[in-house]
Amino acid sequence: xxxxxxxxxxxxxxxxxxxxxxxxxxxxxxxxxxxxxxxxxxxxxxxxxxxxxxxxxxxxxxxxxxxxxxxxxxxxxxxxxxxxxxxxxxxxxxxxxxxxxxxxxxxxxxxxxxxxxxxxxxxxxxxxxxxxxxxxxxxxxxxxxxxxxxxxxxxxxxxxxxxxxxxxxxxxxxxxxxxxxxxxxxxxxxxxxxxxxxxxxxxxxxxxxxxxxxxxxxxxxxxxxxxxxxxxxxxxxxxxxxxxxxxx
Amino acid sequence: xxxxxxxxxxxxxxxxxxxxxxxxxxxxxxxxxxxxxxxxxxxxxxxxxxxxxxxxxxxxxxxxxxxxxxxxxxxxxxxxxxxxxxxxxxxxxxxxxxxxxxxxxxxxxxxxxxxxxxxxxxxxxxxxxxxxxxxxxxxxxxxxxxxxxxxxxxxxxxxxxxxxxxxxxxxxxxxxxxxxxxxxxxxxxxxxxxxxxxxxxxxxxxxxxxxxxxxxxxxxxxxxxxxxxxxxxxxxxxxxxxxxxxxxxxxxxxxxxxxxxxxxxxxxxxxxxxxxxxxxxxxxxxxxxxxxxxxxxxxxxxxxxxxxxxxxxxxxxxxxxxxxxxxxxxxxxxxxxxxxxxxxxxxxxxxxxxxxxxxxxxxxxxxxxxxxxxxxxxxxxxxxxxxxxxxxxxxxxxxxxxxxxxxxxxxxxxxxxxxxxxxxxxxxxxxxxxxxxxxxxxxxxxxxxxxxxxxxxxxxxxxxxxxxxxxxxxxxxxxxxxxxxxxxxxxxxxxxxxxxxxxxxxxxxxxxxxxxxxxxxxxxxxxxxxxxxxxxxxxxxxxxxxxxxxxxxxxxxxxxxxxxxxxxxxxxxxxxxxxxxxxxxxxxxxxxxxxxxxxx
Ligand SMILES: Nc1ncnc2c1ncn2[C@@H]1O[C@H](COP(=O)(O)OP(=O)(O)OP(=O)(O)O)[C@@H](O)[C@H]1O
Ligand SMILES: [Mg+2]
Numbered sequence: 001x002x003x004x005x006x007x008x009x010x011x012x013x014x015x016x017x018x019x020x021x022x023x024x025x026x027x028x029x030x031x032x033x034x035x036x037x038x039x040x041x042x043x044x045x046x047x048x049x050x051x052x053x054x055x056x057x058x059x060x061x062x063x064x065x066x067x068x069x070x071x072x073x074x075x076x077x078x079x080x081x082x083x084x085x086x087x088x089x090x091x092x093x094x095x096x097x098x099x100x101x102x103x104x105x106x107x108x109x110x111x112x113x114x115x116x117x118x119x120x121x122x123x124x125x126x127x128x129x130x131x132x133x134x135x136x137x138x139x140x141x142x143x144x145x146x147x148x149x150x151x152x153x154x155x156x157x158x159x160x161x162x163x164x165x166x167x168x169x170x171x172x173x174x175x176x177x178x179x180x181x182x183x184x185x186x187x188x189x190x191x192x193x194x195x196x197x198x199x200x201x202x203x204x205x206x207x208x209x210x211x212x213x214x215x216x217x218x219x220x221x222x223x224x225x226x227x228x229x230x231x232x233x234x235x236x237x238x239x240x241x242x243x244x245x246x247x248x
Numbered sequence: 249x250x251x252x253x254x255x256x257x258x259x260x261x262x263x264x265x266x267x268x269x270x271x272x273x274x275x276x277x278x279x280x281x282x283x284x285x286x287x288x289x290x291x292x293x294x295x296x297x298x299x300x301x302x303x304x305x306x307x308x309x310x311x312x313x314x315x316x317x318x319x320x321x322x323x324x325x326x327x328x329x330x331x332x333x334x335x336x337x338x339x340x341x342x343x344x345x346x347x348x349x350x351x352x353x354x355x356x357x358x359x360x361x362x363x364x365x366x367x368x369x370x371x372x373x374x375x376x377x378x379x380x381x382x383x384x385x386x387x388x389x390x391x392x393x394x395x396x397x398x399x400x401x402x403x404x405x406x407x408x409x410x411x412x413x414x415x416x417x418x419x420x421x422x423x424x425x426x427x428x429x430x431x432x433x434x435x436x437x438x439x440x441x442x443x444x445x446x447x448x449x450x451x452x453x454x455x456x457x458x459x460x461x462x463x464x465x466x467x468x469x470x471x472x473x474x475x476x477x478x479x480x481x482x483x484x485x486x487x488x489x490x491x492x493x494x495x496x497x498x499x500x501x502x503x504x505x506x507x508x509x510x511x512x513x514x515x516x517x518x519x520x521x522x523x524x525x526x527x528x529x530x531x532x533x534x535x536x537x538x539x540x541x542x543x544x545x546x547x548x549x550x551x552x553x554x555x556x557x558x559x560x561x562x563x564x565x566x567x568x569x570x571x572x573x574x575x576x577x578x579x580x581x582x583x584x585x586x587x588x589x590x591x592x593x594x595x596x597x598x599x600x601x602x603x604x605x606x607x608x609x610x611x612x613x614x615x616x617x618x619x620x621x622x623x624x625x626x627x628x629x630x631x632x633x634x635x636x637x638x639x640x641x642x643x644x645x646x647x648x649x650x651x652x653x654x655x656x657x658x659x660x661x662x663x664x665x666x667x668x669x670x671x672x673x674x675x676x677x678x679x680x681x682x683x684x685x686x687x688x689x690x691x692x693x694x695x696x697x698x699x700x701x702x703x704x705x706x707x708x709x710x711x712x713x714x715x716x717x718x719x720x721x722x723x724x725x726x727x728x729x730x731x732x733x734x735x736x737x738x739x740x741x742x743x744x745x746x747x748x749x750x751x752x753x754x755x756x757x758x759x760x761x762x763x764x765x766x767x768x769x770x771x772x773x774x775x776x777x778x779x780x781x782x783x784x785x786x787x788x789x790x791x792x793x794x795x796x797x798x799x800x801x802x803x804x805x806x807x808x809x810x811x812x813x814x815x816x817x818x819x820x821x822x823x824x825x826x827x828x829x830x831x832x833x834x835x836x837x838x839x840x841x842x843x844x845x846x847x848x
Contacts, residue, residue, distance in 0.1 A: 062547060063634045082630070083551045090549020101544045101637065105261035115548045117250035126250055162548065 008071075009201050010036040010059055010170055015068035017054050017224075028054040030224035031068070036170070041192075041202040043212035046221035052205040053174050055221070059203065060093040060172045061085045073169050090119045094163030096173035100155045102147040102162075108154075109134060109143035112161045119166050126165075133161035137191055153184025160191055170201040177208060189214070251554060259561040262541075269530060270566065272732055276526035277570035278577075279729045280519040281613050283722070285578025287512035288605040298414065298501045301368075306331075307414025307494060308364045308470035310479040313338065313425050314489035320469045323489070328478045333362035335467035338425055339459045340446055341401040345390055351446040352400070353425055355468065356459030364470040365415045367453065372409030375455050379408030385418030386450030400452070401462050411453070415470055417500035419450050423492050425468050507715060511695075514793055515722040518688050519729055520616060525681040526733045527620030529674060529740050531563065542628045543636025552629035559625040560618065567617035571610040575601055578609075581721075664768030667741060675773050678737050682777025682819060683785045685730035689815055690786025691793060692723045693807040731826055738770050738827040767827045774823040778816040 017029040028051045036042050044052050057063040058070060061077050062085075070078040072092055080088065089095070094115075102111045109130045116126035134143050137157040139150075147155050156176060163171050173192070177185040185208070193214060196202060204211060212218050213232065220228040263270045301307065314320050317335045324332045337356040342349050360366050360374050367381070372394025375381050380400065382392050387410045392398070396407040416423040424430040430446035444465075454462075469489075473479060479493050538559065545555050579601050628636075668675045696719060699712050807815075 057634050062637075063632065083553070086546065086549050086551040086554075088549075089547065095547050097547075097637070101540075101547065103258070103541065103544065105258070105265050110257070114254065114545075117254040118545075118549045118554060121250055123250050123253050166549075 008035040009038045009040075009073055010034070010203070011069075011071040012055075012059060013069050015055070015058060015070060016066045017051070017058055017063065018066045027224045029058060029065070032224075032226055034059075034219070034226070036201060036203060038169075038201055039199045040217065041196045041204070041215045042217045042219060043215035044203065044205045044219045044221060045207065045209070045212055050221045051224040052221055054224075056172050056174050056203065056205050060095060060170075061088045062095070090115050091166055092169045094166070094168040094171040096156070096159050096163050096171065096176045098175040098178040100147070100152075100159045100179070102155055102158060104147055107144050107146055108139060108150065108158045111147070111158055112165055114165075115162055116165045129165055130161070133164055134158070137161045138187075151184065152180050153187045156180060156184070156188050157191060160188070160195075164195075164200075170203060171195065173202065173204045175205055175207065177206070177211065255554065255557045255561050258558045259565055263562055263565065272736055273527065273530055273563070273566045274570050274573075275732050276523040276530075276729060276736075277567050277613055277616055278574050279725045280516060280523040280616065281571050281574025281609050282577045282581075283512055283519050283574075283725060284516035284612055285575050285601075285605065285609050286582055286721075287516050288608060289578060289582045289601065290512060298498045301412055302414040302494065302498075305368050305412065305414050306362075306364055306366050306472075308333075309473045309476045309494050310471050311415050311423070311425060311468055311492040311497075312471065312489045313427060313466050313468045313492075315427055315466055317467050319489050320467060323471065324469060328474045329471050330474050331363040331472040332469060333364040334469040336469075337456055337459050337464040338428070338466040338468055339462035339464050340428055340444070340449075341462050343398055343400050343450065343452070345392065345396070345398040348390065350390065351430070351449040353422065353428065353430075353446065353449050353451050354400075354459050354462055355425070355451070355453050356456035356464070357453050358455050360411075362470075364472050365413060367411040367413040367415075369409045369411045372407065374409060374411075375453050375458075376408055377455055377458060378405060380405045380458070381409045381411050381453040382407055383416065383419055383422070383451035384410050384412045385420075386422070386452070389419055390450070400454075403461075405454075405458075413451075414494070414497070415468075416451050417497050417503075420448050421500040421503060422449050422451050423497050423500060424449070425451075425466070425492070427466050427490055510793070511715070511718050511722060514789070515688070515726070518684050518789075519725060520612065521684050522681055522726070522729045522733060523616050524620050525677045525684070526729070526736050527563065527616065529677055529733070529737050531621050531624050532674065532740065539628065539631070539636045542631065543633050546633040547637060555629040556625045559628060560621055563617040563621045564614060567613040568610070571613035574613070575606060575609055661765075661768060664765045664772060667765060667769035668772055671741070674737060674740065675769075678734075678770065678773035679777040679780065681730060681733040681737075682774050682823070683781035685726055685733075686778045686781025686815060686819060687785030687789045688726045689723065690782050690807060690812075691790050692719050693811060693815075694790055694805070695719055697805060697807070731822070734770060734774070734823050734826045735829075738766065741769060742766055763828065763832045767824055770827040771820050771824050775816065775820050778819040782812055782815070 012032055012034040015029055015032040015034070016027065019026045019028055030051070032055060044055065046052055054063070058065050058078075059072075061070075061072070061080065065078050068078070069076060072088065077085070077088060103114065106114065109127065112130035112133055113123075113126040116129055117123065121129070131140070131143060134140050137160055139154060139157055139161070142150060142154065147158070150158065156179075160171075160176075163173075176192070177188050180188060189211060192202060192204065192211075196214070202215075204215065206212055215232055218228075218230045218232055219226050220230075312320055312323055320335050323329070324335075339354040339356070341352050341354055343352045357375065360369070369381070370384055371387075372381070373379075380398075387393065387407075392407050392410070394407055394409050398405055398407060412418075416425065420432065422430075422432075424446070428446060429442070429444065430449050432448060476494070479491065542555050542559070545558065546552075550558075696716070699716055699719075
């Protein structure tokens with residue numbers, strides 16, 4: 001796992017995150033080594049509280065590690081300042097959260113163009129890209145709707161579009177279907193599958209074995225440590241067949 | 249460009265989503281900017297009527313007086329003197345009209361025409377034998393108009409006219425011309441005035457012959473100088489005549505406008521403080537809800553600078569609107585307060601907004617917004633992104649001793665103390681807000697009592713009315729803003745405590761217990777604030793006003809004990825009434841709603 005191949009896009013070594021101190025010390029992530037290749041889809045599973053979200057936050061520069069290294073696209077990011085991290089988050093990383101985290105006061109298209117505007121793109125270009133992405137996630141006709149006017153699945157698709165707007169090197173998704181019913185889950189899964197085929201690097205944290213089955217690689221965590229790693233053959237071809245059972 | 253668009257869009261949308269809060273914010277800043285505008289505009293306009301009068305009546309740079317014309321002779325031809333009139337004889341007398349008597353200074357002048365000091369007749373004509381002209385403010389104060397019959401030193405006179413001059417300040421600040429001592433304001437009770445001393449004298453003109461018959465005691469000489477600063481060299485020379493400079497006369501002439509202006513400026517400061525308190529609470533209360541928004545912005549790549557800009561822009565927008573509206577309202581209402589009085593020509597009219605006034609008001613409004621938002625904005629911008637995303641509310645602080653101390657109290661009081669202890673800083677802001685208000689009310693009470701005494705501070709009835717109006721405006725705005733403040737604080741407390749309140753109810757407290765607790769949590773600080781607002785707040789504020797105005801605080805009586813007790817009790821009652829509404833609404837929300845809202 002800790003082999004340093006030149007092509008890896010995301011790399012972590014000896015990564016640790018601790019909360020509290022003394023007797024209350026909690027090692028949420030406890031020495032993780034990880035390499036993710038460009039274009040690879042990695043699923044992370046494990047029991048609640050084992051440190052999956054924490055790991056994802058560390059990899060995407062949302063949080064700073066207590067120790068170890070994080071590399072993204074050849075650059076080390078664990079020591080970056082708040083401003084540099086912000087720049088990184090809007091250019092190299094796209095986040096998708098379980099609870100969508102859309103701006104309630106902005107319409108779908110405005111939510112999508114948010115990151116583009118933050119990245120300094122012109123209003124016109126941002127709007128064009130946002131509209132395009134909404135089309136791609138199948139929401140071209142709902143561009144002017146507020147999040148409160150959209151269903152959960154639609155909201156998550158808006159969030160995915162937002163994550164893609166700056167063409168990030170990697171998309172990090174934390175239980176993207178955790179709040180969705182099975183039909184909406186299928187929708188979002190189809191979207192991730194499309195991304196996978198298009199060569200987008202993806203790291204998905206999930207509780208759902210059927211999602212994990214679509215990945216190239218499945219990591220299992222327990223108590224802050226990666227305890228198992230499985231290469232999946234079905235994943236690379238992007239078969240959604242494993243999900244057939246969802247439609248009941 | 250895109251980022252500016254984004255920041256503006258987020259600020260506007262957020263304001264639109266919370267119209268009530270936006271309105272409260274606007275009101276808070278508006279009160280301060282309006283008062284400040286009034287204060288500044290009045291300062292600019294206070295001197296205008298005097299200068300106007302001076303220009304129209306060829307007012308002197310210096311008025312000299314001495315017992316004999318000989319003492320003045322040398323000065324009329326001194327180097328640097330460009331024009332002169334006089335010496336004119338001066339007498340003193342007592343004027344009786346409609347059952348009242350009043351001391352007067354009499355100047356003998358046969359014609360208005362002179363190179364210096366040409367009083368402008370505003371009613372009737374100029375002096376003639378047996379006909380006198382009365383200084384305009386004096387005439388207004390005693391209701392004299394052309395044609396009225398009066399007696400002067402026991403002889404009958406007719407009022408030939410009313411006129412305005414720049415050689416004396418208008419009644420009751422009449423400049424004591426001639427070497428005649430006079431007393432302005434209230435004489436010490438029971439004290440006998442030294443013989444010859446005039447008390448609140450008015451100014452009248454007679455013919456020289458008529459004045460001579462009253463007994464001339466002095467002479468006045470009006471001079472225009474090449475360089476007004478030269479006047480200083482006339483003072484202090486050996487056996488110098490008495491000198492009144494035009495600058496001194498102007499100071500006396502504009503005293504009321506000046507006093508109004510000082511009151512307004514102090515009011516503006518108080519309101520500014522209140523506005524900062526209101527804003528801090530609103531911003532602080534909203535920061536809690538905004539944390540998630542901030543986390544989200546940061547997660548998608550907003551730098552701390554962008555996040556701070558988004559948070560600040562909202563308040564800066566409100567401040568700008570408040571500044572513009574305050575400037576408008578202030579300029580519009582200023583003429584009501586800038587009554588120049590009858591003694592000067594050309595009322596203050598519509599005092600114009602000058603660039604410095606606009607700049608100052610806008611600057612102060614922006615400063616208020618920045619002051620109230622900078623700290624929370626900075627803190628939010630720096631906070632951990634993950635924590636912000638995960639959890640909306642700032643964890644309340646706990647003051648352990650307060651919570652322990654409250655354990656044995658009845659339920660509502662216990663809950664109130666706990667609610668207060670959860671947010672010590674907000675409780676402090678509440679105390680400060682009430683203290684500022686009560687301090688202002690304390691001073692208003694003293695000043696009002698002071699103004700109720702006739703001629704108390706040497707003001708005329710009309711001037712007292714003007715000052716009363718200023719005081720009333722002051723008090724009303726202060727009370728409104730304090731009310732806004734109380735509601736804002738309760739709202740924030742209700743929002744903050746909905747979870748606790750729901751839990752308390754889930755565990756058996758009645759909605760009434762919770763309402764009582766939430767509103768009690770406001771009354772405790774209100775009581776503390778009311779007491780502190782009287783002492784040291786109001787006391788120090790009054791001393792400060794006296795210090796600035798050069799007033800004599802000893803002449804004012806402090807409010808009586810019952811007045812103070814009423815103020816404290818009323819404060820508590822009003823706060824209770826104002827806060828009961830949001831508290832009641834908060835307490836009656838369905839329990840499950842509140843518990844669910846927390847996790848949504
Ligand atoms: N801010 C924090 N302070 C203290 N402990 C924390 C904090 N955030 C997370 N933890 C702890 O770190 C551990 C890992 O949390 P994490 O959220 O990464 O788990 P997870 O695997 O994502 O769980 P889930 O599947 O329930 O989302 C947990 O024990 C959690 O309690
Ligand atoms: Mg998680």
